[in-house]
Amino acid sequence: MSDDLHVERSGAVVTLTLNRPESRNAIRLSMYRELPSLLAGIDADPTVKVLVVRGAGTRSFAAGADITEFRDVRADAESARSYNEQVAAAERALDGMGKPTIAMVHGYCIGGGCGLALACDLRFSDTGARFAITPAKLGLVYSLESTKRLVDLVGPAQAKWILFSGQQVDADRALATGLTDMVADTAELAEQTYAFAELVAARAQFSVRAAKDIVRRIVGGQTDDDEATTLLRNSSFDTEDYAEGVRAFLEKRPPRFTWS
Known part of the structure; x- marks a missing residue:
């Protein structure tokens, strides 16, 4: 793993x-290349329950892709196609994780940075957060897959406003439109983000991951239970966590869930 990506662990939260x-966490192509295998390893670790994605410092989550590379890595249609495939693979790896993911957004969350944030389950931001998706300012076209994530969050009209204009969305508007899920003062964002991450990590993980799977299916258009969702629900009754949850409720104590 390069120095451009740093992984740190505290209990069940990574x-x-x-x-x-130094570049407001602009994302290099090498970082996109590393992300799928890195995220797969985190997702496969049974002791990890929640992933928080953030930028270094408090000035920026990520100011976008590193445009200084574009003359080399997107010099023509062929290299641009390869670049776009690697960006899509990184975002898809984050979006496809079975475990809950939270983007902790300080400051600028622009272009490719916003793409990664949209691929997380939740976005918590500070009052200085600024979101923007900027293909219209560069003569580019946002992918359907990434556009769908935006539309799923804010709806088609707000998505058009964001994509047509390329303008920055401040924290208040981001919260009102659903682009972010919580806004806190800069000094309090980390505390509130990790408090929520620890809360989720303490819940029954079979329930949490099943909920994530079912929500993903609904967003994808599924409206009725099928064999897979019925099995998920029925299987929960066979887990030790279900038995522990009932015991804890009857004994009036916090549950100690162990499924991972």
């Missing part, structure tokens, strides 16, 4: 940091 503060 933090993945985009670590280029």
Whole structure:
């Protein structure tokens, strides 16, 4: 793993940091290349329950893709196609994780940075957060897959406003439109983000991951239970966590869930 991506662990919560503060954490192609295998390893670790993604420092989550590379890595249609495939693979790996993911957004969350944040389950931001998706300012076209994530969050009209204009969305508007899920003062964002991450990590993980799977299916268009969702629900009754949850309720104590 390069120095541009930093992984740190605290109990069951892992933090993945985009670590280029000198460039407001602009994302290099090498970082996109590393992310799928890195995220797969985190997802496969049974002791990890929640992933927090953030940028180094408090000025920026990520100011976008590193445009200084574009003359080399997107010099023509062929290299641009390869670049786009690797960006899509990184975002898809984050979006496809079975475990809950939270983007902790300080400051600028622009372009490719916003793409990664949209691929997380939740976005918590500070009052200085600024979101923007900027293909219209560069003569590019946002992918359907990434556009769908935006539309799923804010709806088609707000998505058009964001994509047509390329303008920055401040924290208040981001909260009102659903682009972010919580806004806190800069000094309090980390505390509130990790408090929520620890809360989720303490819940029954079979329930949490099943909920994530079912929500993903609904967003994808599924409206009725099928064999897979019925099995998920029925299987929960056979887990030790279900038995522990009932015991804890009857004994009036916090549950101690163990499924991972």
